[in-house]
Amino acid sequence: MEDREIINEFLIESNENLARLDQEMVELEARPKDAALLASIFRTIHTIKGTCGFLGFSGLERITHLGENLLSQLRNGERELNPGLVSLILEMVDVVKSELSAIESNGAESGSSHETLMNRLREAADAQSAPVPEAEPAARPPVAAPPPASIAAPPPPPAVAAQPAPETPPEAEAMTKSTIADATIRVDVGLLDRLMNLVGELVLARNQILQFGGRLEDASFGATSQRLNLITTQLQESVMKTRMQPIGVVWNKFPRVVRDLSAACGKQIQLDMEGAETELDKSIIEAIKDPLTHIVRNCCDHGIETPDMRLRAGKAAQGTLSLRAFHEGGQVNIEISDNGRGIDPVKLKQKALQKGLIRPEQAERMSEREAVSLIFRPGFSTAETVTNISGRGVGMDVVKTNIEKTGGTVDISSRPGFGTTVKIKIPLTLAIIPGLVVMSGGERFVIPQVSLLELVRLEGEAGKRQIERIQSTPLYRRRGNLLPIAYLNDVLRIGAKHRESDVINIVILQAEDRQFGLVVDGIHDTQEIVVKPLGKQLKSITHYAGATIMGDGKVALILDVPGLAARSGVFTDARDSQRSIAATGETAASERQSLLLFRSGRFERLAVPLSLVARLEEFPRARIERASGQSVVQYRDQILPLIPLAPYLEPGAASAADEVDPAQVVVFSNGERRLGLLVDEIVDIVEENVTARQKTDRPGLLGSAVVGDRVTDFLDLHSVIDQFGTNWFGSRGGAAGTRCTVLLADNSQFARGLVRNALEIAGFAIVEAASVNEALERLPRQRVSVVAAAFDLAGGGATALAEQLQSTPGLEHVPVVALSNDPGEPGFLGARERFADALAKFDRDAMLRSLLRLAARVGESLAPAEDIPTGVRS
Amino acid sequence: MKVEQNPTLTAEQATSQFATFFVRDLFFGIEVLHVQEVLRYQEMTRVPLAPDLIEGLINLRGQIVTAIDMRRRLGLAPRHEDEVPMNMVIRSEDGAVSLLVDEIGDVLEVRQDVYEPAPENTARQLRELIAGVYKLEGKLLLVLDTEKVLQVA
Structure with missing residues (x-):
């Protein structure tokens, strides 16, 4: 040697x-x-x-x-x-x-x-x-x-x-x-790879022989090909086994890792391992080694508390970290769980907000589960102190990426105070994956099964109508949620067969954390396919993940679902990956409403919904008097308090409103009392689609939106009026009796803000919710008389919410009013009878009438119907 | 394919072997060491969105091979519908690639002393893909620079 x-x-x-x-x-x-x-x-x-x-x-x-x-x-x-x-x-x-x-x-x-x-x-x-x-x-x-x-x-x-x-x-x-x-014998991994490839070939040749044998009526040939079939299958299994290694190969080092970490952090951690003999393809073992180590480190560092903290929480001083691996459904499941402090979703949301990873309205919409998944966002670390063990903000996102690269998925769930579990599912092998074969433009394509959620087949004219369009964007309504749709033929620019077809086949796919529908010409069966890479000339086309050879010896392309989603335009904002499908629909559906535009100080373009405005008035400066430290004016035999808007929006800035003569006043009314807002100038009244909204944290504003091609700030009437301590909202109960509470459920905080303004001015107390689940969570805790829910509410829509309420004891009699941006749409009209009432979202008068009537019916003492204020529009 | 032996060849004269083919009336050669095999036309799977000159993918005994149409690669008029191309499968760093050519020629052994770099006045698109020219009797053998040919998009 x-x-x-x-x-x-x-x-x-x-x-x-x-x-x-x-x-x-x-x-x-x-x-x-x-x-x-x-x-x-x-x-x-x-x-x-x-x-x-x-x-x-x-x-x-x-x-x-x-x-x-x-x-x-x-x-x-x-x-x-x-x-x-x-x-x-x-x-x-x-x-x-x-x-x-x-x-x-x-x-x-x-x-x-x-x-x-x-x-x-x-x-x-x-x-x-x-x-x-x-x-x-x-x-x-x-x-x-x-x-x-x-x-x-x-x-x-x-x-x-x-x-x-x-x-x-x-x-x-x-x-x-x-x-x-x-x-035992040591074998070069490269040799095993070649062997695996050859077996792949043999499998294909076998498939062809079997097809051929079916046509040929020769008994001995048939018997021989059957034997070939059997041997090939066994060979394939055996060769695959040669590449298998027990996951224990990776786990072996964890006792040491956990021991070192617990010593370093002064913790007591017991490591339990179950299923170390579970076997995986070597290449996958390599790929998950680092992600697994990272998760284990994280559990030790962040998950499990110090002994005294544990004792204080009533737990055993020694924490447990358990690793479990098992085969299930052709996949390997790995679970890593600790019985530590768990993850606080509220804290995560705050952190994500601080870091600007999500927007406030997203945070509000987010379920606890989604919030916990924030941990997988790049640049995210919740550790208060950065230790040398973990907490540099690189980690969990890399873990997710690496696991997804192997075609696997990772999921995290946590109960605050009780622990965290990370579940990883990975395929047994990378070389052979199950895939769905679809046809488009006369070619076959394979979609990896991991991305597949469901198949939908729409037939005939009725089917065609189920694909709706907002401008030119096709959407499919799937159990109340709008799902963006892409046509494979269009994305790949191959033919236009789907236009004439009588049947629409939609393959619903999961791309990262979002879903979309892919319309294909035809759907074949699922097959085990051998994944082969494409040559470098084709690497730049991100629509394909590779190619495979079908049973007939021909090549078929494997679609790359995330790449396809990114390229097909179903998700316009690639960075905004948390946006739910329902929200996509919401953004797309713009709202047409009448707005009063006015100016105050540096705010050139402020808006309030016209439906909230009682009157527009001009008062000569001389008529403005002061009473109890406030500007007032005598108006229709009443004293109208005047609130200057400028000092509130721009504290300390000189206000031009004081100079304007006659003073420009926007009068709001709750039916019994009135209030005037002093502004610089009334600009216009427009009826516009409100699009592209953005939330702001500035007090007094709900947010910005594009109105008539110009960015316009929306006034938060509630906060402005409250700010001036007029006790205006509190007093309204005087006439209307006990305030009645409305649960307002809408995905969009912006829309909620507008409706809330209208309802609060009329004397309702408002509880807000951003999704069906949130509504269900809040309902039992509040004395809610009526639920007003957006028809397209996240988590199943108003329909789902109404159904849930009916089956919940104690809540079955709470009436649900459905609100829609577009009350004329067929789906909304069709669902009308399921609700106590169905109204346009911004039709304030109709909404108030309806809510008061319903609230009265459920037995709350309420204002009589004639107290309903009338807007300027009526 | 038979190898045309030059009887006057002496040991001192260095030679190289080229697999030759035609694209229209152009006579090309690729060093035999770079050629894996020659195949009749195979059925292709088209690759939507791929550059025009990529004709498709073929299954070469389980290997997936990209086929590049040499007519388009050289900027020549496309083949007539009833003209069936041949596959010249060449080896590359990235695995095998097939060049679709009009006709396969012989394997030639050529002497180094008749070699010359590509003439300046050849069309640019062609000149970029040619490493040089062998002045053979009655015809010119254009040596294809396979690396460059495979640099597509």
Whole structure:
């Protein structure tokens, strides 16, 4: 054997043994008297030392020699094991590992002397603790045992020998000489890959033969092809198995990781592992190694609390981290759970808001589950303090990306105070995946099954109508939610067959965290396909993930679902990935409403819905008087309080409104009392589609929107009036009796703000909700008389909310009023009878009438109907 | 394909072997070492959105091979519908790629001393793809620079 080969063999063997050693050391801590374990550890170090001497790696030899001294003292019972010693030995193991990798890359030792470690090892060996009483004073073996002349490996424990070698350099093709190792052989991974490819070919050839055999009526040919079939299947399975490794290969290092981390953070963590024998393709094992380690580190660092915190929370001082792996449905499931503090969704939302990862209205809409998933966003870290263990904001997003690269999924769930569980699903192998075969433009395409959610088939004219359009954007209404649609023929620019077709096939797909429908010409069956890469000339087309060879020998392209989604324009804003489908529909559906535009100070274009305005008035300055520190004017036999808007929107700025003569006043009324808002100038009254809205945090404003091609700020009447302490909202109960509470459910905070303004001015108390779930959560806690819900409410629409209420004891009599931006749309008209009432979202008068009537019916004492204020429009 | 031996060849004269083919009336050669095999026309799977000159994908014993139409690559008029091209499968760093050519010629052994760089006055699109020219008797053998040919889009 050449030197290089001998060294390679030494490296392979040592790395293998050291990987086991990590685990053994941790076990040893639990069972310090286990002689077999000690012997095995001693043997490993001894062998490395011996071989190093033989190969002339003197630095390594010196270090391992010192380590061996320590171990032999332990083995002979001359001293007892303590955590300090374990850490020291592990440190030595780390140095040995780093030296080995230096040898692997450079063929020589790193050259550093590791003086401190050597001194500490020496000191530890010298500082002999008192011998353990019951131990026989055994004669120590000669410390520097002569190195074995050969590089024969010590017989490793059988359990380990049966495993394929972890982390072996690919050039390793040598055999170990030990007796048990005779049953195994090292094989180059590249060779296994080629073997796998060839089996793939054989499978295709077999498929063709079977097709051929079906046509040929020859009994012996039939029998032969059946046998071929059987053998091929078995061969395929066997070859796939050669690439399989137990997940324990990765898990082996976790006891050490957890031990080190818990020592570093002063925590007590017990690691449970179940299903370490679950097998996975080697390439996948490689791909999930780092993500898994990261999750485990995160659990230890952030998840599990310190012992005193745990005790205070009424939990055992020792936290548990459990790893579980099992096969299910052709996939491998890995669950990592801890019983630590869990993740607080509210805290996550705040963090995400702070970092600008989400917008406030998104945060409001977000379910707890979605909030917990924020942890997977790039640039996200909730650790209050950045530790060297985790918390640099790189991590969970990388974990997600890496796992998704293997075609897997990752999901996190958490109960605050009880712990967190991360569930990972990964395919058994990357080489062969299940896929759905579809037709478009006369070509076959394969869609990976992992992205597939459901198939929808629409037939005839009625079917065609189910694809609705907002301008030219096609949408499909799926259980109340609007789903963006793309036509594969259009995306790939192949023919236009779907236009004439009588049947519309929609494949509903999941691209990252969003869903969309892909219309194809035809849907075939699902198949196991062998994924092959495309040549570099085609790499730039992100629509394809690769190609495969079908049963008839022809090539079919595999669609890349995320790439397709990005390119087809179903999601216009690539960054805004949290946006739900319902919200997409909401944004697309613009609202046509009458607006009063006015000016105040630097705010050139402010708007309030005209429906809220009672009158527009001009008062000569001379008529404005002051009463109880407030500007007032006598108006229709009443005193009308006047609120200057400018000081509120721009505190401290000089107000031009004071100079304007006559004063411009917008009068609002709650039916009984009136209030005037002093503005600089009334600009216009327009009826416009309100589009492209943006929320603002500025007090007094609901947000901005484009009105008539110009950005316009929407006034938050509620906050403006409240701000002036007029007790205006509180007083309205005077006439109307007890305030009645309306639960206002709408995806859009903006829309809620507008409706809320209208309702509050009329004397209702408002509880807001952004989704069906949120509404259901809030309802029992508030005394709600009426529910007003947007027809397209997130989480199933007003329909779902009404149904849920009917089946909830105590809430079954709460009437639901459905509100729609477009009351003329057929879906809304059709669903009318399911609700107590169905109204246009911004028809204030009709809404007030309806709500008062319904509230009265449920037995609340309410204002009589004639108290309903009338707007200027009526 | 038979190898045309030049009887006057002496050991001192360095030679190279070229697999030759025609695209329209142009006579091309690729060093035999770069050629994997020659195939009759195969059924193709078209790749929507791919550049025009990529004719499609073929299944070469389980390997997926991109086929590049040499007519389009050279900026020549497309083939007539009833003209069936041949596959010249060449090796590249990125795996096998097929060049669709009009007709396959012989494998020629040519002497280095009749070699010349591509003439300056050839059309630019052609000159960019040619490494040089062998002045053979009665015809010119254009040596295709396969690396450049494969640099598509």
